[in-house]
Each structure stands twice: as C-alpha cells, then as structure tokens.
Amino acid sequence: MLNIKDYDNSYENKWCPGCGNFGILNAMKDAFVKLGKYPHEILIVSGIGQAAKTPHFMNCNMFHSLHGRALPIATGAKIANHNLMIIVSSGDGDCYGEGGNHFIHAIRRNIDITVLVHNNKVYGLTKGQASPTADIGVKTKSQPNGVISEPFNPLHIAISLEAGFVARGFSGNKEHLSILIQEGIKHKGFSLIDILQPCVSFNKMNTFNWYKKRVYEIDETSHDMFDYQKAIKLAKEWKDKIPIGILYKNNRASYTEQISSIKDVPLILQKRRIEKEIFL
Ligand SMILES: Cc1ncc(C[n+]2csc(CCOP(=O)(O)OP(=O)(O)O)c2C)c(N)n1
Numbered sequence: 001m002l003n004i005k006d007y008d009n010s011y012e013n014k015w016c017p018g019c020g021n022f023g024i025l026n027a028m029k030d031a032f033v034k035l036g037k038y039p040h041e042i043l044i045v046s047g048i049g050q051a052a053k054t055p056h057f058m059n060c061n062m063f064h065s066l067h068g069r070a071l072p073i074a075t076g077a078k079i080a081n082h083n084l085m086i087i088v089s090s091g092d093g094d095c096y097g098e099g100g101n102h103f104i105h106a107i108r109r110n111i112d113i114t115v116l117v118h119n120n121k122v123y124g125l126t127k128g129q130a131s132p133t134a135d136i137g138v139k140t141k142s143q144p145n146g147v148i149s150e151p152f153n154p155l156h157i158a159i160s161l162e163a164g165f166v167a168r169g170f171s172g173n174k175e176h177l178s179i180l181i182q183e184g185i186k187h188k189g190f191s192l193i194d195i196l197q198p199c200v201s202f203n204k205m206n207t208f209n210w211y212k213k214r215v216y217e218i219d220e221t222s223h224d225m226f227d228y229q230k231a232i233k234l235a236k237e238w239k240d241k242i243p244i245g246i247l248y249k250n251n252r253a254s255y256t257e258q259i260s261s262i263k264d265v266p267l268i269l270q271k272r273r274i275e276k277e278i279f280l
C-alpha cells in the first residue's frame with residue numbers, strides 16, 4: 001500500500017534547520033498519500049530558489065527550470081499529458097517577481113495545475129533581499145532604509161483574475177495545509193496555495209510565533225467560497241488577524257478541457273499526424 005516513505009529519496013537536504021520549507025514538504029507527501037497518487041503519476045515543476053529545490057527531496061518526476069519559468073514549463077507538460085498531476089513549487093520571488101507575467105497568464109488560461117508558493121517574504125537563496133511580498137518599512141540587505149514599494153498581494157490578484165481556486169496555508173499547520181493541497185489538486189483548473197513560510201535565517205520579523213499569534217482558520221460553514229466580494233475582503237485582511245483556508249473558488253472550464261482535439265486522449269497517446277504538405 002502507498003506510504004509516505006514512497007516519496008522519500010536519498011538526496012542531501014541543505015535547508016537550514018527549522019526552515020518552513022520542511023513543513024511544506026511533509027504536507028505535500030501527506031496529501032499525495034491521502035489522494036492515492038503514486039510517484040510516477042506526479043510531476044513537480046520548479047524554478048530557482050530554496051522553495052524550488054523541493055522536488056529534489058521527493059521521489060517523483062521533476063523538472064527544475066529557470067528562475068520564474070516553472071509555470072510555462074508546467075503549462076506545456078499539462079497540454080502534452082493532461083493525465084499527469086502537476087504541482088508547481090515556487091518561491092514568492094520566483095512566482096510573483098521573476099515569473100509574475102506567467103502567473104497572470106496561467107490564471108487567465110486556467111491551466112489545471114496546483115501552484116504552491118512558499119511565501120517567506122524574502123529572497124532566501126540569495127540571502128535575504130526584499131521580495132515582492134515584503135511589507136513597507138521592512139529593512140533588508142538590499143533595502144537598508146526599509147522597503148518603500150507596496151507589497152504584491154497574490155490572493156487579491158488571483159481572485160481579481162478569477163483564478164479557479166485560491167487558498168492560503170501556513171507551513172506550521174501541516175494537517176490543515178495537507179487538506180488545502182488535496183483540495184487544490186482535486187480542483188479542475190488553476191489552483192493557487194500561497195503558503196506562509198518562515199525563513200529562520202533572513203526574515204526575523206515573520207517568525208513561526210509571529211504567524212502562530214495571528215493566523216486563524218476560515219470558518220467553512222459560514223464562508224461562501226464562491227462569493228467574489230467576500231473573498232476579496234478576506235484577501236485584504238493582514239494585520240492582527242491573518243486568515244488561512246480556501247478564500248475563493250469558481251467552476252470555469254480548464255484550458256485542456258476546452259481543446260476538443262486533446263480533451264479526451266492526451267497528446268502523448270495520439271498518433272503523430274505530420275502532413276507532408278506542411279513541409280513542401
Ligand atoms: C534570471 C535570474 N535572476 C536572478 C537570479 C538569482 N536568484 C537565484 S534564487 C533568487 C531568489 C529566490 O527567491 P524566492 O523565489 O523568494 O525563493 P526562496 O529562495 O526564498 O525560496 C534569485 C534572485 C537567477 N538565478 N536568475
């Protein structure tokens with residue numbers, strides 16, 4: 001029977017002890033077991049950064065691409081084989097900064113992939129410069145006098161673009177995060193899970209305790225996930241209380257479902273039809 005150890009490999013892990021990435025890695029494995037997905041059925045695509053190393057530490061198919069380019073690679077893979085379960089593992093810099101344009105267009109097209117953004121509000125791999133989600137006033141190595149630009153609010157932007165599934169998780173709450181990942185994977189269409197992830201080495205403000213005091217689980221019995229306005233309101237909540245859970249959902253048709261030539265039989269299983277005339 002499928003077991004959490006089936007996703008382990010022997011690759012040496014160099015993340016700092018206590019890094020929030022470990023909680024995300026464990027929640028991913030837990031979610032895959034609970035969904036009954038075998039390693040060969042999974043593809044994890046990543047860009048560059050600490051978060052992007054996640055698939056190195058997991059036994060499944062992986063594609064480690066360029067900085068900010070995980071989404072176009074994942075899009076291509078999904079179009080070639082829509083039976084593959086595709087997860088993108090990205091950092092806030094990688095997905096919302098370098099890959100910001102791809103983020104917008106993958107949502108617009110509603111590619112059926114699950115995007116896990118390890119949001120530590122810094123560039124971890126390059127030693128702590130401010131990322132697009134860094135708050136105003138935060139002092140970093142690259143902003144010694146404090147950040148002056150408005151932070152990028154990924155949830156607000158994704159909901160505004162009518163992303164199919166928009167959620168926020170916390171790497172310190174593995175059980176809850178595993179459920180969000182399972183729900184995101186089950187959703188047919190673009191799923192964003194922005195995950196609050198403490199970087200113990202370079203973000204001395206947004207620590208585990210800082211989040212523990214603030215995060216609260218959205219009450220699913222009273223929150224209508226299909227209510228756009230309520231979702232936007234929740235997405236803007238960020239101070240003494242920070243909501244985690246599914247903020248927004250809709251049932252738009254996904255990209256591959258709308259292409260009649262591939263929606264039933266994946267492209268990789270189709271006979272190649274190269275018309276000679278094209279080359280004449
Ligand atoms: C095109 C390009 N620009 C810049 C870099 C340098 N670089 C490598 S990792 C990184 C930041 C990654 O930060 P983030 O995506 O937030 O991930 P984290 O390391 O925090 O998980 C940068 C700027 C690069 N490798 N390629």
Ligand code: SF4
Nearest residue numbers: 015016019124199200
């Ligand atoms: S630098 Fe930060 S994000 Fe990178 S491994 Fe260390 S704690 Fe994690």
